[in-house]
Amino acid sequence: MRGVRRSARGESSRKAARELDRFVTANEVFHLTRARSELCHRTRGASSARRRRPFSTFELVSARESGRAGGAGFSLADRACVGRRHIPKKGPWAVDEMDSEAYVSQFSADGSLLVAGFRGSRIRVYDADRGWKVHKDISCRSLQWTVSDIALSPNQQFLAYASLSPVVHIVNMQSSGKESHANINEIHEGLDFTADEHEDEDFGIFSVKFSKDGKEVVIGNSERSIYVYDLAANKVSVRIHAHMDDVNAVTFADKSGNVLYSGSDDSLCKVWDRRCLVGGKPAGILTGHLDGITFIDSRDDGRYFISNCKDQRIKLWDIRKMSSVVRAYPVKIVDWDYRWMSFPSEAHHFKHPDDQSLATYRGHSVLQTLIRCYFSPMHSTGQRYIYTGSSDNSVHIYDMMTGKAVERLSWHGSIIRDCSWHPCYPTLVTSSWDGYLARWEASGDNDE
Numbered sequence: 001m002r003g004v005r006r007s008a009r010g011e012s013s014r015k016a017a018r019e020l021d022r023f024v025t026a027n028e029v030f031h032l033t034r035a036r037s038e039l040c041h042r043t044r045g046a047s048s049a050r051r052r053r054p055f056s057t058f059e060l061v062s063a064r065e066s067g068r069a070g071g072a073g074f075s076l077a078d079r080a081c082v083g084r085r086h087i088p089k090k091g092p093w094a095v096d097e098m099d100s101e102a103y104v105s106q107f108s109a110d111g112s113l114l115v116a117g118f119r120g121s122r123i124r125v126y127d128a129d130r131g132w133k134v135h136k137d138i139s140c141r142s143l144q145w146t147v148s149d150i151a152l153s154p155n156q157q158f159l160a161y162a163s164l165s166p167v168v169h170i171v172n173m174q175s176s177g178k179e180s181h182a183n184i185n186e187i188h189e190g191l192d193f194t195a196d197e198h199e200d201e202d203f204g205i206f207s208v209k210f211s212k213d214g215k216e217v218v219i220g221n222s223e224r225s226i227y228v229y230d231l232a233a234n235k236v237s238v239r240i241h242a243h244m245d246d247v248n249a250v251t252f253a254d255k256s257g258n259v260l261y262s263g264s265d266d267s268l269c270k271v272w273d274r275r276c277l278v279g280g281k282p283a284g285i286l287t288g289h290l291d292g293i294t295f296i297d298s299r300d301d302g303r304y305f306i307s308n309c310k311d312q313r314i315k316l317w318d319i320r321k322m323s324s325v326v327r328a329y330p331v332k333i334v335d336w337d338y339r340w341m342s343f344p345s346e347a348h349h350f351k352h353p354d355d356q357s358l359a360t361y362r363g364h365s366v367l368q369t370l371i372r373c374y375f376s377p378m379h380s381t382g383q384r385y386i387y388t389g390s391s392d393n394s395v396h397i398y399d400m401m402t403g404k405a406v407e408r409l410s411w412h413g414s415i416i417r418d419c420s421w422h423p424c425y426p427t428l429v430t431s432s433w434d435g436y437l438a439r440w441e442a443s444g445d446n447d448e
Helices: 010-020 028-037 041-045 057-066 076-083 345-349
Strands: 090-097 104-106 113-118 122-127 133-139 149-152 159-163 167-172 179-181 190-194 206-209 217-223 225-230 235-241 247-252 259-264 269-273 284-285 293-298 304-309 315-318 359-362 373-375 386-387 394-399 406-411 416-421 429-431 435-442
Touching: 028 315, 076 293, 090 104, 104 149, 104 429, 113 149, 113 429, 122 159, 122 235, 217 259, 225 247, 235 359, 247 394, 293 373, 315 386, 373 416, 373 429, 386 416, 394 416
Parallel strands: 104 416, 133 179, 149 206, 206 247, 247 293
Antiparallel strands: 090 435, 104 113, 113 122, 122 133, 149 159, 159 167, 167 190, 206 217, 217 225, 217 247, 225 235, 247 259, 259 269, 269 284, 293 304, 304 315, 315 359, 373 386, 386 394, 394 406, 416 429, 429 435
16 A cells, blocks of 8 residues: 555554555455345345435334335345344353363354264363253373364264374264263274374374265374365375475365365465366465464355464455465564464464465454454355454454454454354353353353
8 A cells, every 4th residue: 555654563563464454345256245245236226316324224124024025034244244243252152161271163054953063082062052061071092192183073973183193083862872982982983194104203283174975084293284075085185285284274275175275384365276187286385374374264155265373363365366386475473472472472473475365354463372353144144254362362353344443352362263153043152271161142141
């Protein structure tokens, strides 16, 4: 942006960095998001063209009931427009309290279950439709350090959990018992990701995901690699030496399962097309981050995704802007380790010389652990928001269209590593290192 005066330190440098953040609002994704999260043309046309004041929820419901909205009821965009006004910021109420750090949490696709993993060997599954009662209490096996990631199969029949070992374990969610103790009263089948010729190799798994059809599992690991496991064939079907450092995040781009996104401590996001894996080369590379990437969330459309990073930024990407090679490298943040040091103040205004991202979102903090970020649900918000945990003990919610922070949820006494927004209702669950799983709602009494 022209006319921005850059300062080397203090508040001036942070202000300059914010104003210089990339925001290509002319991109298609912003038009799509607006169309999916604002009132449709028919509903807007039901009122005077001169109207400037926003419709209230009461007015919209009244117009629908009286037939003034065209008689067809709410469109998907109308529903998302109403839903996104009700951000879950009331509360919180405790879902559970454990004596160890909560590392990961995730709603099932239909929102009926919440799965949470804790440091040590505990995973709990809660029934969100029945007062958050414990549906299944799982004691894991062969864990190293912690449950690093969890994934529910699309049909909710199986739960996969990973740790800093080369084996992913599978739990049958449909078994009758509430208690699931590995190899005592239930078998937690192990998916071994080591190669036959390297049975003694050892690595940690940071990310695990089911494909949309539930037939495959993909992992990212400390061996700088991506592996895909074919559940029917019971073997690893794809091995990609993907990055120059740990692969902290990997996910499927869409329902087809052909395209993968990955993010690494080498600061690069890469796109992989399994239909044309020639020489282990990616379909493309996306540059813009300055440090290690901690998480990736796909928009599930095969084009757009977001990434969280140790450079204290979330970036939005369009894979059609990717390049075949790294064309420029960023300024190195030297003598800094995010695990025990504060982010250097002078690094706030560092900028990548070849930033290919569409937008950058700032305000949260990524320190000590691989903190996660997500798009808000399509059903209730039209994916209008981006939300993230933070090492400042809060959840930060950004407007994807403008980059502005719209809410900050603060209550926890320690880092919020993960958080999950209910796919249909205005409910958000936070998992924190203070041991609490906490529930936030759009309405209700603030008394705990």
